[in-house]
Amino acid sequence: MSTAISPLAPTNVPDMPRIAGVRLATAAAGIRYKNRTDVLLALLDKGTTVAGVFTKSKCPSAAVDWCRDRLKGGEARALVVNSGNANAFTGKTGKQATKLTADIAAKAIDSKPAKIFLCSTGVIGEPLDATKFDGVLATLAQSAVPDGWNNAARAIMTTDTFPKVATATVKLGKAKVRINGMAKGAGMIAPDMATMLAFIFTDAPLSSAVLQSLLKSGVEDTFNAVTIDGDTSTSDTLLAFATGAAKEKGAPEIKRASDPLLKEFTKAFYGVLADLAEQVARDGEGARKLVEIIIEGAVSKKSARKIAMSIANSPLVKTAIAGEDANWGRVVMAVGKAGEPANRDKLAISFNGIRVATKGARDPSYNEAEVSSLMKQPKIQIKVALGLGKGSDRVLTCDLTKEYVVINGDYRS
Amino acid sequence: MSTAISPLAPTNVPDMPRIAGVRLATAAAGIRYKNRTDVLLALLDKGTTVAGVFTKSKCPSAAVDWCRDRLKGGEARALVVNSGNANAFTGKTGKQATKLTADIAAKAIDSKPAKIFLCSTGVIGEPLDATKFDGVLATLAQSAVPDGWNNAARAIMTTDTFPKVATATVKLGKAKVRINGMAKGAGMIAPDMATMLAFIFTDAPLSSAVLQSLLKSGVEDTFNAVTIDGDTSTSDTLLAFATGAAKEKGAPEIKRASDPLLKEFTKAFYGVLADLAEQVARDGEGARKLVEIIIEGAVSKKSARKIAMSIANSPLVKTAIAGEDANWGRVVMAVGKAGEPANRDKLAISFNGIRVATKGARDPSYNEAEVSSLMKQPKIQIKVALGLGKGSDRVLTCDLTKEYVVINGDYRS
Numbered sequence: 001m002s003t004a005i006s007p008l009a010p011t012n013v014p015d016m017p018r019i020a021g022v023r024l025a026t027a028a029a030g031i032r033y034k035n036r037t038d039v040l041l042a043l044l045d046k047g048t049t050v051a052g053v054f055t056k057s058k059c060p061s062a063a064v065d066w067c068r069d070r071l072k073g074g075e076a077r078a079l080v081v082n083s084g085n086a087n088a089f090t091g092k093t094g095k096q097a098t099k100l101t102a103d104i105a106a107k108a109i110d111s112k113p114a115k116i117f118l119c120s121t122g123v124i125g126e127p128l129d130a131t132k133f134d135g136v137l138a139t140l141a142q143s144a145v146p147d148g149w150n151n152a153a154r155a156i157m158t159t160d161t162f163p164k165v166a167t168a169t170v171k172l173g174k175a176k177v178r179i180n181g182m183a184k185g186a187g188m189i190a191p192d193m194a195t196m197l198a199f200i201f202t203d204a205p206l207s208s209a210v211l212q213s214l215l216k217s218g219v220e221d222t223f224n225a226v227t228i229d230g231d232t233s234t235s236d237t238l239l240a241f242a243t244g245a246a247k248e249k250g251a252p253e254i255k256r257a258s259d260p261l262l263k264e265f266t267k268a269f270y271g272v273l274a275d276l277a278e279q280v281a282r283d284g285e286g287a288r289k290l291v292e293i294i295i296e297g298a299v300s301k302k303s304a305r306k307i308a309m310s311i312a313n314s315p316l317v318k319t320a321i322a323g324e325d326a327n328w329g330r331v332v333m334a335v336g337k338a339g340e341p342a343n344r345d346k347l348a349i350s351f352n353g354i355r356v357a358t359k360g361a362r363d364p365s366y367n368e369a370e371v372s373s374l375m376k377q378p379k380i381q382i383k384v385a386l387g388l389g390k391g392s393d394r395v396l397t398c399d400l401t402k403e404y405v406v407i408n409g410d411y412r413s
Numbered sequence: 414m415s416t417a418i419s420p421l422a423p424t425n426v427p428d429m430p431r432i433a434g435v436r437l438a439t440a441a442a443g444i445r446y447k448n449r450t451d452v453l454l455a456l457l458d459k460g461t462t463v464a465g466v467f468t469k470s471k472c473p474s475a476a477v478d479w480c481r482d483r484l485k486g487g488e489a490r491a492l493v494v495n496s497g498n499a500n501a502f503t504g505k506t507g508k509q510a511t512k513l514t515a516d517i518a519a520k521a522i523d524s525k526p527a528k529i530f531l532c533s534t535g536v537i538g539e540p541l542d543a544t545k546f547d548g549v550l551a552t553l554a555q556s557a558v559p560d561g562w563n564n565a566a567r568a569i570m571t572t573d574t575f576p577k578v579a580t581a582t583v584k585l586g587k588a589k590v591r592i593n594g595m596a597k598g599a600g601m602i603a604p605d606m607a608t609m610l611a612f613i614f615t616d617a618p619l620s621s622a623v624l625q626s627l628l629k630s631g632v633e634d635t636f637n638a639v640t641i642d643g644d645t646s647t648s649d650t651l652l653a654f655a656t657g658a659a660k661e662k663g664a665p666e667i668k669r670a671s672d673p674l675l676k677e678f679t680k681a682f683y684g685v686l687a688d689l690a691e692q693v694a695r696d697g698e699g700a701r702k703l704v705e706i707i708i709e710g711a712v713s714k715k716s717a718r719k720i721a722m723s724i725a726n727s728p729l730v731k732t733a734i735a736g737e738d739a740n741w742g743r744v745v746m747a748v749g750k751a752g753e754p755a756n757r758d759k760l761a762i763s764f765n766g767i768r769v770a771t772k773g774a775r776d777p778s779y780n781e782a783e784v785s786s787l788m789k790q791p792k793i794q795i796k797v798a799l800g801l802g803k804g805s806d807r808v809l810t811c812d813l814t815k816e817y818v819v820i821n822g823d824y825r826s
Contacts, residue, residue: 059749059757089745091758091774124742125775229728231743232750315642315728315813316821323822329537330644332502336472337645344472345504361504362538400728401822402815408729409736409814 008282008290008378008398009162016149016167019180020203021045021243023144026155029136031129032084032122037155039133041140042079042199043109048243050076050117051212053219055236062087062094063120064235066102070114074208076241077111079199080118080137081156083184087120087128088234100130108138119197119237121158121184153182156197159407160184160283166275170268173261175251177204181272185228185280198223198238198276204265205244205253213257214269215240222273225305225395228284229404230313281396286403289321290396294383298391303340308395310338311382318400324375326351326368331382346387352380421695421703421791421811422575429562429580432593433616434458434656436557439568442549444542445497445535450568452546454553455492455612456522461656463489463530464625466632468649475500475507475541476533477648479515483527487621489654490524492612493531493550494569496597500533500541501647513543521551532610532650534571534597566595569610572820573597573696579688583681586674588664590617594685598641598693611636611651611689617678618657618666626670627682628653635686638718638808641697642817643726694809699816702734703809707796711804716753721808723751724795731813737788739764739781744795759800765793 022044026037052071054064063086080101087094102113120128153163164183169176183198206214215238223238247253254262282290293311298304311317311334320327328349335342345360352374356366380399435457439450465484467477476499493514500507515526533541566576577596582589596611619627628651636651660666667675695703706724711717724730727747733740741762748755758773765787769779793812 055749056752057746057749058751058753058755059745059760086742089742089757089760089770089773089775091772093774124745125770231727231729231746234746234749314644315817316644319818319822321822322818325822329499329502332472332537333470333644333647336468336470336647338471339469340471342471344502347472347502357502357538359504360502361506362502399822400818402818404728405732405735405813405815405818409732409738409812 004161006161006283006287008287010279010282014165014167016165016180017178018146019178019201019243020245021048022201023146024148024152025140025144026148026151027136027140029082029132031082031132037151038083039136039140040081040152040155041137041144042152043141043144044076044078044241045243045245046077048076048241049074049206049208049211050239050241051208051215052237052239053215055233057232057234059089059234061120061235062090062098063118064237066098066118067237067239070117073114075115076117077115078105078109078117079239079241080105080116081197082120083156083158084122085120085126085128086122086124086235088124090125090127093127097128097130101133104130104133105137108141117239121156121197121235124234149180149182156182156184158184159285162283164276164279164283166272168268168272170264172204172246172265173250173252175246175249177202177246177251177265179269179272181276183276183280185283196223196233196236196280200240200272202242203244203246204242205247205251206242207255210254210257211240211242214266218270218273221394222270222277226277226281227309227312227395227397228281278396281398284398285407286401287398288401289399290379291321291398292379292381293395293397294381295386296383296392297386297388299341299389300391301393304391304393305395306340307335307338307342307384308393310334311384312395312397315400318397321380322399322401324372326356326371326375328356331384335384341388342386343388348385348387350383351375352377417574419574419696419700421700423692423695427578427580429578429593430591431559432591432614432656433658434461435614436559437561437565438553438557439561439564440549440553442495442545444495444545450564451496452549452553453494453565453568454550454557455565456554456557457489457491457654458656458658459490461489461654462487462619462621462624463652463654464621464628465650465652466628468646470645470647472502472647474533474648475503475511476531477650479511479531480650480652483530486527488528489530490528491518491522491530492652492654493518493529494610496534496569496571498533498535498539498541499537499648501537503538503540506540510541510543514546517543517546518550521554530652534569534610534648537647562593562595569595569597571597572698575696577689577692577696579685581681581685583677585617585659585678586663586665588659588662590615590659590664590678592682592685594689596689596693598696609636609646609649609693613653613685615655616657616659617655618660618664619655620668623667623670624653624655627679631683631686634807635683635690639690639694640722640725640808640810641694691809694811697811698820699814700811701814702812703792704734704811705792705794706808706810707794708799709796709805710799710801712754712802713804714806717804717806718808719753720748720751720755720797721806723747724797725808725810728813731810734793735812735814737785739769739784739788741769744797748797754801755799756801761798761800763796764788765790
């Protein structure tokens with residue numbers, strides 16, 4: 001398996017600022033990997049609110065079950081993430097492992113297990129030996145510091161080729177507040193491993209209900225609009241934590257999602273989600289091209305999303321892009337199979353701004369050489385205009401290369 | 414692009430008998446390919462009934478539109494198939510091309526255009542020059558003979574690596590009747606080309622309504638239960654023709670689908686469909702393994718189908734099989750993402766008869782070496798028992814190999 005960094009990795013990695021109320025520490029606990037960190041502990045000051053969205057899989061991991069149940073409390077004191085083992089499809093043992101991990105963490109930080117949030121990513125079906133956290137978490141609790149965001153993002157990687165971080169600073173009322181995020185991806189499921197994980201931290205004083213509302217709406221056009229291979233992990237988890245520490249700097253407490261003071265913050269929050277989501281697509285397994293699908297003129301946003309996903313998940317469209325082939329016939333096919341309203345004779349399709357098809361047939365002015373040259377670019381935009389209504393959408397994906405098959409096929413568990 | 418025959422090709426190719434009332438001829442009309450046949454004309458005696466099922470694509474080819482409109486008449490005198498150009502997404506020109514082809518064929522056989530059925534498979538979006546059929550079809554009409562079924566199946570191939578034929582002989586009343594079939598597949602869409610096509614011919618005297626009913630029910634567990642890559646062609650077409658010539662041998666005329674005399678015939682008819690459908694899976698682009706997905710214990714047949722398709726279309730499951738990896742974690746993932754009722758803690762999963770997971774966790778008695786050795790076989794059966802109800806289903810697919818990506822990506826239009 002290649003360990004080369006994706007050619008689509010961002011060239012500018014932001015300097016991650018501190019978030020008051022958050023401290024981080026990582027360790028190499030030997031869960032599965034050797035010579036690398038595989039445990040992250042994020043300590044959260046008292047009063048930190050929490051929100052989360054999870055995989056829709058009917059076979060979720062034990063950690064997902066654990067977090068879902070704990071969200072009701074609305075408060076978090078720590079986040080524990082391990083890579084190397086997903087603790088998914090592990091039956092009763094898996095459930096016991098989550099409880100033991102939370103107990104160990106709660107003891108280490110003098111809190112309650114119900115305020116500990118857990119995420120696991122790695123192999124499915126192998127029991128997670130939670131006793132490995134014993135001692136480790138206590139040490140981490142002692143050594144946690146406000147810096148080290150890149151190291152934290154690195155500790156949660158599986159087959160990711162680069163750590164993914166994003167940050168924003170924005171005014172809430174008259175105070176500056178911060179939003180930091182990190183994510184891991186690779187495939188929706190990496191080789192034999194599970195999970196897209198993302199964590200957002202802010203010092204803004206938001207109630208857990210406000211945070212949940214932000215997450216739920218923000219995820220729709222960011223993480224939910226990214227697909228690598230159409231496969232959905234048993235463990236996908238996005239958690240957000242708000243320490244409220246910015247209150248001391250005069251930031252107003254926000255208790256209603258409709259509060260107009262939240263406007264700028266919401267924009268910045270969505271921006272961090274979008275940034276991380278794009279990085280996940282840029283690090284898709286074997287990816288050599290970032291692909292943006294834009295749908296216009298659908299009968300509704302929902303319909304546009306279905307058509308966009310049909311294109312983004314089509315192996316034939318994705319292999320064509322890998323081959324730098326502006327194969328619009330396959331885009332027509334993917335529109336046709338989406339099952340959504342579409343009128344063949346009104347369709348127009350563009351690749352990187354060049355219209356190749358219009359009114360249900362090849363664009364008479366279409367220049368094959370010009371389009372072929374554009375297809376060599378690292379980012380490909382496919383735009384489909386349906387000419388039916390006002391529904392539009394945007395989805396990100398990557399190409400399907402031989403390397404994807406090598407990573408996922410030649411790899412043996 | 415490799416032209417080697419799929420290692421999964423059937424070793425026994427049947428001797429195809431004649432079907433009274435059907436005559437065949439092929440020609441090289443130079444539609445796109447050189448040095449190979451690319452036009453098939455099947456002449457059908459007067460009184461031949463016809464039925465058809467088509468792609469559900471919202472962007473169907475001009476030939477699909479043509480056939481759909483002509484089905485109402487219930488009668489057919491000829492089938493014209495060309496490979497090399499799909500006449501799909503060709504706008505008004507495409508519609509004109511179908512009319513011109515039908516006119517030429519009707520003239521050549523002294524019939525009406527409305528009784529000519531057309532199928533085109535090949536490149537999408539390029540105008541089909543129907544004038545190429547002029548002269549060719551008249552010559553074919555003169556030279557058509559009752560034999561040459563393999564040649565006929567070869568003329569309709571695109572990236573197929575072997576021609577696909579199947580036959581059955583069965584009693585209808587006291588008379589022996591015959592059913593011959595041929596198909597082409599490759600991908601649901603082959604490289605830059607479209608289409609699964611299949612044609613069934615019988616001398617049984619069946620009304621077009623009976624034939625349509627047989628097709629509609631027969632396709633459900635045969636062609637509709639096969640997937641190569643989840644992509645749906647703009648041109649998928651399955652047509653059935655019944656010449657009725659067996660009447661002379663004493664076969665009873667069947668005018669009601671519920672006629673008890675039809676029982677044995679129906680079984681044989683389904684058998685031919687199933688045989689051809691399996692051959693399509695065996696010739697999936699780049700396929701090295703035939704994969705059978707069996708679902709048991711789902712809440713309904715419909716639910717079982719959705720779960721089976723979720724597994725069969727998962728790139729991660731398919732690449733794992735290519736890598737001879739009994740990666741049941743990915744099967745769990747695919748069950749979970751299907752969106753159908755499933756209880757993680759009741760799931761059992763087997764590979765080629767060896768149970769690897771039970772009650773939501775790894776089977777304690779599971780022997781990795783034993784399963785790994787079975788995964789080297791050319792046919793892989795994945796069985797999932799959900800333990801919820803009595804719904805069951807079976808779907809065929811193939812693995813996802815580097816060759817699939819090479820065929821569909823490195824290939825340039």
